[in-house]
Amino acid sequence: MISRRDFLKDASWALATAGMVHPSLSWGADQSAAPAVTGKQGMILRSFRFLDLEMPTEFMNTWITPVPHFFVRNHMFEPSTLDAAEWRLRVSGEVEKPLSLSLTDLRKIESHSVINTLECAGNGRGFQSPHVPGIQWQRGAVGNARFRGPRLGDLLRRAGVKPAGKYVMFHGLDEVPGKVPPFIRSIPVEKAMDSDSLIATSMNGAPLTRHHGFPARALVPGWIGAASCKWLSEIKVLDQEFEGNFMKPGYRMPDKPIEPGGSANPDATHPITGLSVKSVIAGPKDGTTLKHAAVEIHGAAWAGEADVTKVEISTDSGVTWTRAQLGTEHAHYAWRLWSYWWKPSERADYLIMSRASDSQGRMQPTTAVWNPSGYLYNAIDQVKVHVQA
Ligand SMILES: Nc1nc2c(c(=O)[nH]1)N[C@H]1C(S)=C(S)[C@@H](COP(=O)(O)O)O[C@H]1N2
Ligand SMILES: [Mo]
Numbered sequence: 001m002i003s004r005r006d007f008l009k010d011a012s013w014a015l016a017t018a019g020m021v022h023p024s025l026s027w028g029a030d031q032s033a034a035p036a037v038t039g040k041q042g043m044i045l046r047s048f049r050f051l052d053l054e055m056p057t058e059f060m061n062t063w064i065t066p067v068p069h070f071f072v073r074n075h076m077f078e079p080s081t082l083d084a085a086e087w088r089l090r091v092s093g094e095v096e097k098p099l100s101l102s103l104t105d106l107r108k109i110e111s112h113s114v115i116n117t118l119e120c121a122g123n124g125r126g127f128q129s130p131h132v133p134g135i136q137w138q139r140g141a142v143g144n145a146r147f148r149g150p151r152l153g154d155l156l157r158r159a160g161v162k163p164a165g166k167y168v169m170f171h172g173l174d175e176v177p178g179k180v181p182p183f184i185r186s187i188p189v190e191k192a193m194d195s196d197s198l199i200a201t202s203m204n205g206a207p208l209t210r211h212h213g214f215p216a217r218a219l220v221p222g223w224i225g226a227a228s229c230k231w232l233s234e235i236k237v238l239d240q241e242f243e244g245n246f247m248k249p250g251y252r253m254p255d256k257p258i259e260p261g262g263s264a265n266p267d268a269t270h271p272i273t274g275l276s277v278k279s280v281i282a283g284p285k286d287g288t289t290l291k292h293a294a295v296e297i298h299g300a301a302w303a304g305e306a307d308v309t310k311v312e313i314s315t316d317s318g319v320t321w322t323r324a325q326l327g328t329e330h331a332h333y334a335w336r337l338w339s340y341w342w343k344p345s346e347r348a349d350y351l352i353m354s355r356a357s358d359s360q361g362r363m364q365p366t367t368a369v370w371n372p373s374g375y376l377y378n379a380i381d382q383v384k385v386h387v388q389a
Contacts, residue, residue, distance in 0.1 A: 039209050041068045046135050050074040051211070055140035060282035060300050063329040063337055064115070065143035067204055072211045073120045073141060075183050075246070076174035079231050084215050089155075089199070093169070093237035096160030103215050106201060109150035114196045114221050115334040117144045117302040119275050121224035121251055124368070124377025130261045132374035139280045139381070144300070144335045147200035147219045153193040155235065161189060165237035168192040170218050170229035185251070186242035187220055187227055191273075196221045196333065199232065221333040222274050222305035224375075226251050247271060253371055260370040275304030277364055278378040279311050279338070279356035286383040294343045297324070299381070302335035303358035310357050311338040317351040318366075318380070324354070344387040353382045 037043070043053040051074045059069040084103050091099040119142040126136035135141075156168070169186040176182045191197060198219040201208060208214040213230025220227035226246065241247065252269035279301035284290060297315075301308045307330075312321040327337035344350065357363045368379040 037072075037211075039068060039211060040072070043069070043071070044140065046137065050076055051078070052135050053211075054137055055143060057139050057280065057282040057285065057299075060140070060280065061298070061337075063144060063327060063334070064204060065145055067145070067206070067209060067212070070143040070145060070203075070212065071120065071141045073122075073135075073225060074174070074211075076176050076180070078210055079173040079175060082173060082210075082214065082231065087215055087233070089216060089232060089235065091155055091159040091235045091237075094162040094165035094239055095156070095237050096162060097158070099155065099159050101155075103201070106150055106199065106216065109154060111148050111201075112151050112195070112198060113146055113148040114198055114219060115144065115146045115331040116219060116221040117142060117275075117333060117335040118225050118228060119278075119302070121226055121272055121375040122373070124278075124379075125374035127377055127379065128368065128370060128374040130370075132372060134374060139282075141225075142280075142300075142302070142335075144302075145203050146205065147198055148202045148205075149198045149200040149216065149219070151195060152197040152199055152218065152235075153195060155199060156189075156192060156237070159237075161237055164239045165189055167238040167241050169234075169236040169238050169242045170232055171234040171236070172213070172217075172229045172231040173233050174231060181245035183229070183246055184242060184244050185226060185229065185246050186238060187223070187273075188241075189237070191220060191223070194221075200228075224251065224272050224275060227273075241271070250373075251375070253369075253375060257369055258371065262372075264372055272375055274306075275302065276376045276378040277301075277303040277306065277308070277356050277358040277360075277362040279308075279354045279364060279381055281352060281354050281381045281383050284352075284383060284385050287385075288383075289386045289388055290344070292344060292347055292387050292389055294341055296339055297342050297352055297354075298337065298339040299354055300335040300337050301326075301354075301356035303356065303360070303362070305333070306358040306360040306362065307332065308336045308356055308358055311336070312355045312357075313340045313342070314353040314355070315342055315344070315350055318353055321355065347387050347389060349384065349386050351382055351384055353380050355380045 123141035324340040
């Protein structure tokens with residue numbers, strides 16, 4: 001093993017090991033900054049091969065997450081050569097008229113903008129108990145951005161979906177290492193036809209960067225990040241759900257809760273779609289020592305396809321709860337910033353908790369539903385602080 005200090009001293013290590021298999025490489029627990037990754041700043045490096053970057057919670061303080069702070073989740077190598085002039089998006093399968101569109105063709109189609117909170121299904125996995133394998137994300141495999149591009153439904157209407165077409169499959173241009181199955185997934189045609197499902201070509205007003213899927217990605221709002229395929233090159237309409245590795249066994253939840261630490265019967269699982277209701281405390285940070293003065297407790301809350309209705313804060317370990325103020329900026333599918341001014345009554349240790357509720361009547365639970373891959377972790381968030389003189 002190479003120590004983190006050696007790694008930082010010798011940035012060429014990244015090049016030297018670029019071909020090595022380090023599936024669980026991760027030293028993000030101490031929230032150290034990642035070495036230079038193009039277009040990214042101050043991120044927690046969860047994995048180098050393949051690149052997984054987490055946003056530290058101190059960046060969770062703007063409604064729109066700037067692209068340099070937006071998390072990255074890659075299952076494979078990003079495409080190393082991608083010529084925008086050569087790039088084509090094919091639409092095939094159960095359609096009357098298959099399409100092959102250039103980037104110029106796409107730009108001629110009316111575009112639509114959606115502000116969406118994109119969250120990795122594995123966000124918070126690092127908090128699951130008992131421990132589950134996988135990238136040990138804590139709070140920051142999530143971000144909120146304005147995506148823009150043609151509606152997926154408009155492309156599908158142009159191609160003419162046949163009655164047999166029930167699912168829409170996405171395939172991107174990631175470079176698949178060795179015999180690993182490619183990142184291919186599908187969504188039901190109803191969600192694909194939703195007027196907010198996009199072929200996004202821009203993020204926060206600028207063309208998508210390579211880390212986020214240039215030149216085009218699917219944007220399936222309110223659903224787990226994995227639904228939003230990057231470097232999109234192929235859309236195929238299928239008569240049944242796609243069943244490759246990333247649909248099955250990947251990204252599934254047990255139909256019924258299973259005992260923590262247990263295993264799920266694959267036949268009694270279903271694909272994950274929408275995100276859970278969740279809030280995260282961005283500040284103060286866990287473990288901080290505060291002066292005995294008023295302090296702003298703040299963070300973000302989101303609920304996938306539902307709307308956040310309230311966020312409540314407890315500063316007495318969950319005995320009493322008070323509503324936080326919700327930020328004025330809001331949009332369907334977008335997180336809501338929230339804030340609560342707190343004056344600690346005495347010098348002591350405190351456990352601060354946040355709990356969101358949504359328009360579907362869901363409330364953040366005390367304990368997240370445990371599952372073997374640690375998906376959709378959404379337990380009430382908590383940070384410990386010490387208040388001193
Ligand atoms: N082609 C492709 N698309 C992909 C992935 C991938 O590995 N390859 N990762 C998915 C997962 S698991 C997530 S959470 C989101 C992350 O998007 P981001 O890297 O833009 O934040 O992209 C999704 N789209
Ligand atoms: Mo993800």
